[in-house]
Amino acid sequence: MHKRRAADLAQHRVEELRDSYGPPTQHRWTPRQSSTYETAVRAWRDLDRDARTAMAEYVKEEGGRSRHKIEANVRKAVQDEDQGS
Numbered sequence: 001m002h003k004r005r006a007a008d009l010a011q012h013r014v015e016e017l018r019d020s021y022g023p024p025t026q027h028r029w030t031p032r033q034s035s036t037y038e039t040a041v042r043a044w045r046d047l048d049r050d051a052r053t054a055m056a057e058y059v060k061e062e063g064g065r066s067r068h069k070i071e072a073n074v075r076k077a078v079q080d081e082d083q084g085s
Contacts (some may be wrong), residue, residue, distance in 0.1 A: 001074055001077055001078055001081075003047065003050050003051040003054050004051045004055070004074055004075065004078050005078050005081075005082070006047045006050075006051070007044065007047040007048040007050070007051040008078065010040065010043050010044035010047045010048070011044050011048070013040050013043075013044070014037070014040045014041055014044050017033075017036065017037050017040055018037070021033050021037065024037075055067075055070070055071060055074065058070065
């Protein structure tokens with residue numbers, strides 16, 4: 001659950017940067033903006049990969065339960081915890 005939350009937060013950061021800087025094809029970003037954005041994208045990609053790997057391992061351990069249902073339960077748990085904080 002923590003890995004999924006970290007990946008979701010990283011994705012949110014990428015979206016914030018994109019909204020702040022404007023679409024890269026329509027605006028000329030500074031070198032610093034490009035570097036910041038690329039670093040955020042790499043972090044998101046790495047965290048998402050780690051979350052997907054952990055999910056795959058968890059699904060294997062659960063055996064017999066549907067991956068879709070397990071993923072939905074994890075996402076709901078993350079949302080519920082985020083709303084409670």
